[in-house]
Amino acid sequence: MGRRRPGTPTLEEVAVHARVGRGTVSRVINNAAGVKESTRRAVQRAIEELGYVPNLAARSLAGRRADAVALVMTEPDWRQFAEPFFSEIVRSLGDALTDTGIQLLLTLVRSDTERQRFLEYARGGRVDGVLLMSVHAGDPLPDMLAEARLPTVLLGRRSGEEYVSYVDADNIGGARSAVSHLLRQGRRRVATITGPLDLYAAQCRLRGYEEALAMAGLEGEPTRVAESDFTAESGRRAMAELIERYPDIDGVLAASDTTAAGALEALRAAGRRVPEDVAVIGFDDFSLAQRTEPPLTTVRQPIEEIGRAMIRLLLEEMEEGAVAWRHVILRTELVVREST
Amino acid sequence: MGRRRPGTPTLEEVAVHARVGRGTVSRVINNAAGVKESTRRAVQRAIEELGYVPNLAARSLAGRRADAVALVMTEPDWRQFAEPFFSEIVRSLGDALTDTGIQLLLTLVRSDTERQRFLEYARGGRVDGVLLMSVHAGDPLPDMLAEARLPTVLLGRRSGEEYVSYVDADNIGGARSAVSHLLRQGRRRVATITGPLDLYAAQCRLRGYEEALAMAGLEGEPTRVAESDFTAESGRRAMAELIERYPDIDGVLAASDTTAAGALEALRAAGRRVPEDVAVIGFDDFSLAQRTEPPLTTVRQPIEEIGRAMIRLLLEEMEEGAVAWRHVILRTELVVREST
DNA sequence: CTGAAAGCGCTAACAT
DNA sequence: ATGTTAGCGCTTTCAG
DSSP states (O other): OOOOOOOOOOOHHHHHHTSSSSSHHHHHTTTSSSOOOHHHHHHHHHHHHTTOOOOHHHHHHSSSSSSEEEEEEEOGGGGGGGGGGHHHHHHHHHHHGGGOEEEOOOOOOOOHHHHHHHHHHHHTSSSSSEEEEEETTOOOHHHHHHTTOEEEEEESSSTOOOSSSSEEEHHHHHHHHHHHHHHHHHHOOOOEOOOOOOSSOOOOOOOOHHHHHTTTOOOOOOOEEEESSSSSHHHHHHHHHHHEEEEEEEEEEEESHHHHHHHHHHHTTTTTTTTOEEHHHHHHSOOOGGGGSSOOEEEEOHHHHHHHHHHHHHHHHHHHHHHHHEEEEEEOOEOOOOOO | OOEEEETOOOOOHHHHTTTSSSHHHHHTTTOSSSOOOHHHHHHHHHHHTTTTTOHHHHHHHSSSSOOOEEEEEEEEEEGGGGGGHHHHHHHHHHHHHHHGEEEEEOOOOOOSHHHHHHHHHHHHHHHHHEESSSSTTOOOOHHHHTTTOOOOEEESSSTTTTTSOEEEEEEHHHHHHHHHHHHHOOOOOOOEEETTTSSSSHHHHHHHHHHHHHHTOOOOGGGGGEOOOHHHHHHHHHHHEEEHHHOOEEEEESHHHHHHHHHHHHHTTTTTTTEEEEEEEEESSGGGGGGOOOOOOEOOOOHHHHHHHHHHHHHHHHTTTOOOOOOEEEEOOEEOOOOO
């Protein structure tokens, strides 16, 4: 594993070449104020001529920062990775970081070995902060990071008592307004296909569903609830189950648009007309853009806001040294696409 | 962006605490040989008691290595990210790295700014090597990395004259054997849905298709070729096009299983029976595992081998300092799933 | 505005 | 087998 990169010029060589002190070169490459314009140019020419590139290890050591943050994916179900929601989040985080000079690193943590490796990496100072997504209920990683006092921001809470900083969508409100919308259409036999219930977000959406029913004076029944794992296939299965147990169903709140698409197929296979007989609403997971399905009404999650908010919280924690946790809950929006 | 992590014990403090020299502590944390068992234990206890974590910036600076490699995704079409092939590759690379102590970092390069940022990151020594996937014909990044003498391995060539180290599948041979298989079934009107033709792999597959026809004394015609971008939707479109231009078609080589699935839908929509009227073969992109479609015959790409080979080449280059490029072409395998 | 000097925390070569 | 020492290349006071 020996590595040598000979002939790499150092800051000192640049200084000599430009006939200035090392401090001046440092100021120039860091765009620090207080350098005469002519000197600055001289240094820049020297940098060009020598092909100088700052050694980031040295910079890290002296400056005590890495200028990098990690986005960790702990999803035990690795398929999650292939979901559009995921890539949209990554894109929005990338956008939010563009003019900070901070490098975004994605890392996978699938086993204990990998968790340990990553912890050493992060605690060793190779990143200034950590972003976590799709954290399941019992995941210990957030606590380990918190204990190491590493700035950390979660996408979604692990539970109602989450303390580590997080950004979440208003899942309860979103589900409630979706179901209320169905009820306002005169539908009275509304079911729901939830996400995996060890995800707090899925629990919240279920709660929203129940609240909306309660507000309308209706009763939620366990038989009207089926669980999925956000995939189309599981949506298909869950829907088939619901139709069987609950034949006069007339509305469905689905875990995601992908799940909703699966549900649609099952409904059609069972001879139901959509949305005349049964209306389906899913949580937006950004799969619709690539789908040819008829437009569904969806609960829109504000992806851009999520990315921006996560980065903002992380930068704040980096600034002041992780002395407090902050929480942001973003409003969701019901986007009505069909008119029944 | 100020960052302080006070109270972090250093190697020196561990040495004092354990009443040994710093060198000894260094040997212990690096599992170096030649430390008496009792001292080793004493040092380990001191490490525990102080909660010592090595500073990786310092280690990098002194040891001239980062113990990390980057997997860069340059895909202009960001959707690629959501493809199963992609996540399978990531998984296999992760597996190949598990017992090397090397951290895998995924980074996205979607713009010039990001390319520049990444280059500084890599040239700055934060990674020991770079893996690139889905590199398009004109991508300058491999050359820039080569110029910086950074160990680099591509997944797939940019062209037939690629010099930078790469691991590729035998696309020509795979396509040829798939088409030959169709011809052996007595099919004589075989078409192909290619991938994006600025990808060398797609060109190779097209060549394999043509070679198989030529070997059978048949002529390839441009009208029997349609282009896709690996998605199901584009497969559907391409297939519809082919049927229109070429109604008596009886076999198709598709760019991927996902494309093939789209093609199937189009075929059925046009009233063709599969595989009786038309047989479809796709290149395995690992989407089949999550699909309920009837099993297709596929050209299997050896994912595990690809990951292992890429890591092996990279480690070799890291070892000897990128003085030579190496190329590996892995055999593909026709997996026959239906019997017609 | 600029130069000099003191570390940052570790590895590796050299003593012992 | 273990301690000592000299850097690794940069940032950041502190003088000037």
